[in-house]
Amino acid sequence: xxxxxxxxxxxxxxxxxxxxxxxxxxxxxxxxxxxxxxxxxxxxxxxxxxxxxxxxxxxxxxxxxxxxxxxxxxxxxxxxxxxxxxxxxxxxxxxxxxxxxxxxxxxxxxxxxxxxxxxxxxxxxxxxxxxxxxxxxxxxxxxxxxxxxxxxxxxxxxxxxxxxxxxxxxxxxxxxxxxxxxxxxxxxxxxxxxxxxxxxxxxxxxxxxxxxxxxxxxxxxxxxxxxxxxxxxxxxxxxxxxxxxxxxxxxxxx
Numbered sequence: 001x002x003x004x005x006x007x008x009x010x011x012x013x014x015x016x017x018x019x020x021x022x023x024x025x026x027x028x029x030x031x032x033x034x035x036x037x038x039x040x041x042x043x044x045x046x047x048x049x050x051x052x053x054x055x056x057x058x059x060x061x062x063x064x065x066x067x068x069x070x071x072x073x074x075x076x077x078x079x080x081x082x083x084x085x086x087x088x089x090x091x092x093x094x095x096x097x098x099x100x101x102x103x104x105x106x107x108x109x110x111x112x113x114x115x116x117x118x119x120x121x122x123x124x125x126x127x128x129x130x131x132x133x134x135x136x137x138x139x140x141x142x143x144x145x146x147x148x149x150x151x152x153x154x155x156x157x158x159x160x161x162x163x164x165x166x167x168x169x170x171x172x173x174x175x176x177x178x179x180x181x182x183x184x185x186x187x188x189x190x191x192x193x194x195x196x197x198x199x200x201x202x203x204x205x206x207x208x209x210x211x212x213x214x215x216x217x218x219x220x221x222x223x224x225x226x227x228x229x230x231x232x233x234x235x236x237x238x239x240x241x242x243x244x245x246x247x248x249x250x251x252x253x254x
Contacts, residue, residue, distance in 0.1 A: 039224045040251050041098040043235040047111040057240030059111045076121040079152035086226045099123040109142045126156035126194035129181040147186050155179045157196045164201040172207050223254050
């Protein structure tokens with residue numbers, strides 16, 4: 001009897017409402033899909049000619065990749081925009097990308113900086129302050145100029161060490177001294193870390209948490225999403241020996 005009564009009630013519902021209700025599950029699924037945030041974080045190092053070293057990329061190949069981003073509607077994010085998108089404070093653009101440069105090579109200033117400035121691109125540099133002023137790495141004057149032009153400058157350890165090989169006290173020095181120097185020299189906040197060699201252990205994570213680092217980047221491969229642990233964010237390593245098509249696949253399909 002109850003089933004029969006329910007059937008009569010449903011039969012009296014207007015067809016338009018029935019159709020609307022039937023579409024709700026697919027609409028909800030579409031909304032959930034739309035809310036998924038996927039940000040490729042490209043991981044560059046040195047921009048130079050060094051055959052056999054896949055961590056380097058030639059200036060010509062680097063320019064080819066940047067022109068692809070420019071001509072195909074990609075928006076390069078500042079670090080603040082990136083974290084705002086991850087935290088849901090800002091809506092992601094249609095094609096977001098974060099450009100990151102590890103170590104602070106001098107050729108980032110000579111090759112990446114002018115090109116990105118010409119294209120109006122943003123970038124983030126993870127530097128090791130203990131390695132400046134030797135000619136191979138950026139000096140403070142160059143870093144300050146890049147920062148004034150809109151580059152985000154963040155710590156990568158004082159001397160780019162293998163952190164898990166160090167005591168907790170030495171790790172603390174490597175992490176915090178790098179942060180303090182950057183903040184002192186540039187008058188900014190340096191609370192996003194990048195693990196040298198992608199290595200860390202429980203002591204590293206404890207230090208970052210205790211000192212209120214908001215995020216940290218690994219070398220684990222993949223796009224960055226909001227559901228990743230904030231101190232274990234993924235990136236896409238740019239292998240300078242790979243073709244443009246392979247790079248595009250990682251950028252767009254991962």
